[in-house]
Amino acid sequence: MSTTAPSDDTTPDAATGDRFAREVADLRAGARTWTALTLGQRAGLLRAVRRTVGAAAEDWATTAAATKGLSPTHPLRGEEWLSGPYATLGALDGYIATLERLARGGSPLDGVPVGTAPGGRVRARVFPARPIDSVLLSGFSGEIWLRPDVSVADAARTAGLAQLSPSAPAELGLVLGAGNITSIPVLDVLYELLAENRVVLLKVNPTQDLLVPIFERALAPLIEPGLLRIVRGDGEVGAALTQHPAFSHIHITGSAATFDAIVWGTGEDAAARRAADDPRLTIPITAELGGVAPIIVVPGAWTAADLRFQAEHIATMRLQNSGHNCIAGQVVIVSSDWPQREEFLRALHAAYAEAPERPVWYPHATERMAAAAAAHPTAQHLADGTRLLVQVADPDDAHDLETTEYFAPVLGVIALPGTGQEFLDAAVAHANDRLVGTLGANVLIDPDTEAELGAGFERAIADLRYGGIAINAWTGVVFATTVLSWGAFPGGTREDVGSGIGVVHNTLLLDGIERSVLRGPFRPFPRSLTGGGFSILPTPPWFVSSRTAAAVSEGLTRYQIGKSPAVLAATLIKALGA
CATH class of the missing domain: 3.40.309.10 (Aldehyde Dehydrogenase; Chain A, domain 2)
Known part of the structure; x- marks a missing residue:
């Protein structure tokens, strides 16, 4: 079964007049499947996704680079390895670990150092999460700070979100994907599924249309049981989807203007709705909208x-x-x-x-x-x-x-x-x-x-x-x-x-959660030896000035795929030449 609708596909279903009837029906069946899966089975499903993401990683990165005008030899093409499959593999590893911990009766916070930040906030030092993290991001550490009204007991009790009640009926969510970074729509789908217990219809941004066949391969273990459907489309398609009665929630990555159009409409209609406190959208919506x-x-x-x-x-x-x-x-x-x-x-x-x-x-x-x-x-x-x-x-x-x-x-x-x-x-x-x-x-x-x-x-x-x-x-x-x-x-x-x-x-x-705080080294290796946080990285591979960024970024992703010590060693040697 095809999982995509071309950008000009506005043909209604013959029986219902609903152009998205097929996808919605598949997702409703998928919601029942997801509800029936145990935590262990969900972790197994994500391990399968990890394998398919790894298999699609090279096509993913090279296609993304080409869509942005980066040639196969461009020194910055490594950005598409790191911001696409690398970030996705890291998220899958994290979610798998969380599901496995919950399946054993533990908490995601088990073993995580917890302290106090200014204002009495709880802070959890969540990164590095594994010993290898201190190599892959040498010299970096990260904390999540919770809101001042959240106690340590609250944090421990609620860690796991929707996965604390895995048998609760799943709902249908709509994700309107970003067009700039290729992992964003994939990561948003994963969060909807795991944090919120929603199977997902993903509408990709037109800038990522060429990646849809790759996403279909990479996410096949989610698509096959009906947990995910992907459609293409312009703004008209997105607008129609936001008004579809099947969805209980919308998540968008984009601009405040697009958010306001979804919630309030446009032009005089939007002004009238705001004045009457009568939003066009009646279901919950979350969003990441950028800023200066x-x-x-x-x-x-x-x-x-x-x-x-x-x-x-x-x-x-x-x-x-x-x-x-x-x-x-x-x-x-x-x-x-x-x-x-x-x-x-x-x-x-x-x-x-x-x-x-x-x-x-x-x-x-x-x-x-x-x-x-x-x-x-x-x-x-x-x-x-x-x-x-x-x-x-x-x-x-x-x-x-x-x-x-x-x-x-x-x-x-x-x-x-x-x-x-x-x-x-x-x-x-x-x-x-x-x-x-x-x-x-x-x-x-x-x-x-x-x-x-x-x-x-x-x-x-x-x-x-x-x-x-x-x-x-x-x-x-x-x-x-x-x-x-x-x-x-x-x-x-x-x-x-x-x-x-x-x-x-x-x-x-x-x-x-209130915020996340990441610390890095002030100086790269070998000057990191003089203070400011020790690091083994001469120049981080995401720096636009790194001479080895493309090779190191690809190497780090390939290490994430197969966990080969030989690949990691070869990549670190290349990194030392930066």
């Missing part, structure tokens, strides 16, 4: 090598996937009183200009870049005009940079006064109050400065109202480290959705 991500650079005494490395880090935050990321860093906040500010900005200009050129491929990205250039006539056009660097002298002139998610290679820089705690507190307040969205924030700080700030640094991190925070790391790594949660800071509503509602990933299936 800050990169806070805390001033310190940095070496020339530190300046270069962190400049390349920031260039990566903006240029990975050509800036077509909901979590791409967009506004760099530096100190106007930092003696090294000009030296740092020169390093940033060089790193941003010299990163490998690539197409600006996402729909309407070039128009958004043109709008940014028009708003800032002094913007620097770099890399043959395919990226913009905007340095704003007065923060009051940065309104569009701080309120428009460009979803394109546009990087802004603003300066605030102060040093030490004064600057950090001001930067946190600026990010909270002036930048649109609450999805992710990045903070760069050297170890000596962090030590000087002491408890003030962690208090500032607690004050950042973002669902993902990366310290000496990029929040894109939070996304790919799927034991961590991914989603906006709590507070989004149908009326004012912000960066979204709810979380995904979260392979321990924890409830009451």
